[in-house]
Amino acid sequence: MNSLKYAWQDFKPESVNSLIANTVKEFGRLDYACDVAGILIPGYTTEFSSELWDRLFAVNTKGVWLCQKAELTQMIKQEPLKSDDGLFEARGAIANVASMAALRVYDNMPGYCATKHAVIRFTKTDGLRHAKQKIRVNAVCPGVIKTPMLGEIPDELDTNIDEMTKEMALGRQGLPEEVAECLVWVVSGRTSFVTATTLAPNGGMSC
Template identity: 35%
Template sequence: MSLYPGVALITGAASGISQATAVSFAREGCTKLVLADRDEAGLARTQQLIVQVAGEGKAAAIAVKTDVTSAEQVEALFLRAVAEFGRVDYAVNGAGVLSNNKRSHDTTPDEFDRINVINYRGCWLTSRAAIKQMLSQDPLPTHDGRPGVRGSVVNIASQLGIVGRPAAPAYCGSKAAVINMTKCDAIDYSRDAIRINSVCPGVIDTPMTQPNASVLEPAISIAPMERMGTAQEVADCVLFLASSKASFVQGAAMVVDGGYTIN
């Protein structure tokens, strides 16, 4: 039996970590996927990659243009997912933006709001919508017969939600909020058989980080592994947390940072 017999919904799926996650779900046997992002061209590319790894006609991947900061668009996204596939079993909330790289006195309220509205509020809206849907579902069977859950939510946070760095108070705060939101929801929904965890990537080689390579170099050199991670390395951790192999993992903040936070 596949580890992923259910429906996967991934936000930020047009590129980077979320794109790698969507493709990995398809590669590992998930045949029903919902891809969300504001970038329609990027979503189309992700659909093409899914066909390449799963085979023509082997996986259904619908693309839904979505702004995760809009409660109405997030609600419409989940309504579309349920209309198409009947349920949502693995929700990966990966839409986000980078830091403005400014200290607090240089950061405008608009810059602060943009970072937090996308990284925190957007994650909260999509996680909230996933939980509401999962509460209405029966648990799926698992790969080896252990008790199943109604769904698994994985929120993409950051190593900078655990530790600080210079010139990033708005960003670090937004990701710390995601980690603690995840912990609170894990407590609240354990009794409902819903698992909720977060992944905290370090510096990852994606289209979003590549233009900022010079700014990120100090962070790369601090980590013992002294390199950027890959989107696939983060996706592998997301898929583990989504799967029934992680059946006793709840409220975790899984760090994928090459050792940055142990220094």
């Protein structure tokens, strides 16, 4: 499978637009997109700086929104493709990674919770807006996933990952590969009737 790799420090419209343009130049069109951008900066509101707040929103919310905007712009221009069975047509599908923190709150992560909830709102809004153009947009909200980000939570913020894990019906943390499977599934033709909604791979944490 051919692939393109890009990296940049800050999300800027020109960087994202260039990524999409180069992708289309290489592959001819953009059928699927998974926007996975996020940083975790915990902290109570009364102790949180406006600079950290802006940084969180710049990456977690604006970064994903810029990607979605560029992806939608490209997909709208494309001719729809018929499914293998010929029953429906699609111009493309987008999956945005939000978080379980978008569906339930944690008192030591007001900024993070807000940024991820915002992702769900513009995901659903654009999912409704572009459904008639045969573009699907959904959000994936992982629970506690075994990634390096978990190690970034300071002990003094009373976040006990073990206790959070116990809240999950499956009794364990999720794996990045399991979230990846959800992303692939939700943009695939197997979910052709799914749009403007959320999928929560969280081991039963929200029950």
